[in-house]
Amino acid sequence: MTLQASSYSSIVEPRKRFDGGTLGQTRAIRPMADTIICHRGDCICLQGDPARWYYSVDSGMVVRYAIRPDGRRQILDLLLPGDIFGFTVCSDYGFSAEAMMDGTTVWRVSFQHVDSLSRSDSQFANGVRNAAVASLLRLEEHLLVMGRVTAPSKVGSFLIEASNRFGNQSPEVCLPISRYDIADYLAISVETVSRALGNLKHRGGIELTGPREVKIIDRDMLEAG
Amino acid sequence: MTLQASSYSSIVEPRKRFDGGTLGQTRAIRPMADTIICHRGDCICLQGDPARWYYSVDSGMVVRYAIRPDGRRQILDLLLPGDIFGFTVCSDYGFSAEAMMDGTTVWRVSFQHVDSLSRSDSQFANGVRNAAVASLLRLEEHLLVMGRVTAPSKVGSFLIEASNRFGNQSPEVCLPISRYDIADYLAISVETVSRALGNLKHRGGIELTGPREVKIIDRDMLEAG
DNA sequence: CGCGGCATTGACTCATTTCAAAGGTGGTGG
DNA sequence: CCACCACCTTTGAAATGAGTCAATGCCGCG
Numbered sequence: 114m115t116l117q118a119s120s121y122s123s124i125v126e127p128r129k130r131f132d133g134g135t136l137g138q139t140r141a142i143r144p145m146a147d148t149i150i151c152h153r154g155d156c157i158c159l160q161g162d163p164a165r166w167y168y169s170v171d172s173g174m175v176v177r178y179a180i181r182p183d184g185r186r187q188i189l190d191l192l193l194p195g196d197i198f199g200f201t202v203c204s205d206y207g208f209s210a211e212a213m214m215d216g217t218t219v220w221r222v223s224f225q226h227v228d229s230l231s232r233s234d235s236q237f238a239n240g241v242r243n244a245a246v247a248s249l250l251r252l253e254e255h256l257l258v259m260g261r262v263t264a265p266s267k268v269g270s271f272l273i274e275a276s277n278r279f280g281n282q283s284p285e286v287c288l289p290i291s292r293y294d295i296a297d298y299l300a301i302s303v304e305t306v307s308r309a310l311g312n313l314k315h316r317g318g319i320e321l322t323g324p325r326e327v328k329i330i331d332r333d334m335l336e337a338g
Numbered sequence: 339m340t341l342q343a344s345s346y347s348s349i350v351e352p353r354k355r356f357d358g359g360t361l362g363q364t365r366a367i368r369p370m371a372d373t374i375i376c377h378r379g380d381c382i383c384l385q386g387d388p389a390r391w392y393y394s395v396d397s398g399m400v401v402r403y404a405i406r407p408d409g410r411r412q413i414l415d416l417l418l419p420g421d422i423f424g425f426t427v428c429s430d431y432g433f434s435a436e437a438m439m440d441g442t443t444v445w446r447v448s449f450q451h452v453d454s455l456s457r458s459d460s461q462f463a464n465g466v467r468n469a470a471v472a473s474l475l476r477l478e479e480h481l482l483v484m485g486r487v488t489a490p491s492k493v494g495s496f497l498i499e500a501s502n503r504f505g506n507q508s509p510e511v512c513l514p515i516s517r518y519d520i521a522d523y524l525a526i527s528v529e530t531v532s533r534a535l536g537n538l539k540h541r542g543g544i545e546l547t548g549p550r551e552v553k554i555i556d557r558d559m560l561e562a563g
Numbered sequence: 564c565g566c567g568g569c570a571t572t573g574a575c576t577c578a579t580t581t582c583a584a585a586g587g588t589g590g591t592g593g
Numbered sequence: 594c595c596a597c598c599a600c601c602t603t604t605g606a607a608a609t610g611a612g613t614c615a616a617t618g619c620c621g622c623g
Contacts, residue, residue: 179482182561187485189478200471207478231464235457242467245474246425252477253414253432257404259484260412260525262612264579292602300485302580307603324588324602336407487580489611517570527612532571549570549619 141237142230146220151212157219158199160209166221167199167241168210173217177210178297188298190251191290193278197244213290259300266338267299268309269318272327273335285328367455367462371445376437382444383424385434391446392424392466393435398442402435403522413523415476416515418503422469438515484525491563492524493534494543497552498560510553 148171149157157168160179168175175192189208192198198210212219231238258270276287289295292310296303310327313319318335320328329335373396374382382393385404393400400417414433417423423435437444456463483495501512514520517535521528535552538544543560545553554560 179478181482181486185485185487187482189481200474202468202471202475207475228464231467232460235460235463238456238460238463238467239453242463242470243427245467245470246427249425249470249474249477250427250432252474252481253404256414256477256481256484257406257412259481260410261406262410262525262578291600293600300487303602304581304604305579308579311603487610516568518568528570529572529613530611533611536571 141234142222142226143220145226145230146222149219149221151215151217151219153212153215153217155212155217157210157212158206158208160206162206163204164199164201164206164224166223167197167227169220169222170194170196170198171218171220173215174213175210175217175219176213176294177208179208186297187300188294190248190255191278191298196247197241198248200245200248213294255298261338263338264299264301264305264309265312267301268295268306269313269335269338271295271299272313272319272329273332276329285330286322287327287329289325289327291325366459367447367451368445370451370455371447374444374446376440376442376444378437378440378442380437380442382435382437383431383433385431387431388429389424389426389431389449391448392422392452394422394445394447395419396443396445398440399438400435400442400444401438401519402433404433411522412525413519415473415480416503416523421472422466423473425470425473438519480523486563488563489524489526489530489534490537492526493520493531494538494560494563496520496524497538497544497554498557501554510555511547512552512554514550514552516550 146169149168151157151173157175158166170192172194175196175198176188177190177192177198178186178188180186190196190198191213192210199206201207227241231241254274258267258274261267261270272287272289275289279289280287292303292306296306299306301309310319310321313335314321316334318329318331320330322328371394374393376382376398382400383391395417397419400421400423401413402415402417402423403411403413405411415421415423416438417435424431426432452466456466479499483492483499486492486495497512497514500514504514505512517528517531521531524531526534535544535546538560539546541559543554543556545555547553
């Protein structure tokens, strides 16, 4: 069958939220996993190391980042319980990952075990694929945030994203990470992050109840920038 | 088994190139696919439409992009023959895709068919996963390029990436896309793209043999910015 | 020939980076 | 319990780089 594509004009629709699949749903993988217990700052895997394991965050929070040739750090992803990382088709990891807080626990499963179970359990294989796709969608969202023009709009949409992902159901408060991490996530300088937060506060979009606590007042304004 | 993560200092390693998996290796999916033949600018799928199909580029080139609330276009990915797109875990696509040149052909396979074949053919399932991972790695690379500080370094690393992906083995010449597309890929303005190219030319990093033909002279300088 | 899309260039404005310094905060050990 | 320290946060001032507006040039094509 052969179709002919038509020329549509673009319709502007807001992007939808998404839920990723987790490996945890399939218990069969559990016995094959090592459990890694981390302190804040502990390295879980290192850019350039041979890629042999998938990782699944069990508790705490993990940051995935790459170091550029010039030494700057680019945060690629922030991982929460249920999130999987380690996807690659190269022989080496293209990123590092480290724990963001004490008590972060991560499971580690070898590619071989995952591939082997994937062969016999297609539902598990489906879960792995969905985890990769969830990671992909987070990256797309990240790209869209980074592609915004002004710093306040970048920080604003980061806060929205953060409250959607990290917000413990509490609709108005989210517990962010350090300004340095936000800066490396958005690829702007720390000072600009601080000034952007001040700007959003001044315009009534947020309240800064503490250095690490932000209360979202005007969601629409944050999305708009 | 329980491990304890150690605190490494970051080692700076350049990220490696990667090869994605393709669906084409498995012929069994072929009969289930529609073939779409496109003119330049034809829409292949639309942001907000219900997500039902995977797409595989067979010839030509496809651009995948999202439109922001403010109307600006962010190019998410440029797809070449062998590349797969359409990955999502939402009910709707979060992006649009359109052909970049006349004669672009794309296969379209429904999620049901892919899932069904994935259940019975684990090697095929593996190929689908690898295609998602390849897409993920392209996005990471894209993120790293966009996260660079100056426009010349963004454009320079885009040219490197383009010559790696689009360069037909010819080591020095790459056939880029329009300045507008580069601008929307890097989230900078067209004028800035033009000036950045002028800058790189002036500093001896590239030669502009024609408006659409760039010759890479000094690869290291482009990577450095 | 003239049109539309693409590319370049200039001038101006303003946001962000950079450099510098000063306040805060939390944790550790005395 | 306090003092110190490392790290985080904010703020200021200066310089530069990018966005914007505007105009011109450049093809390819009908």
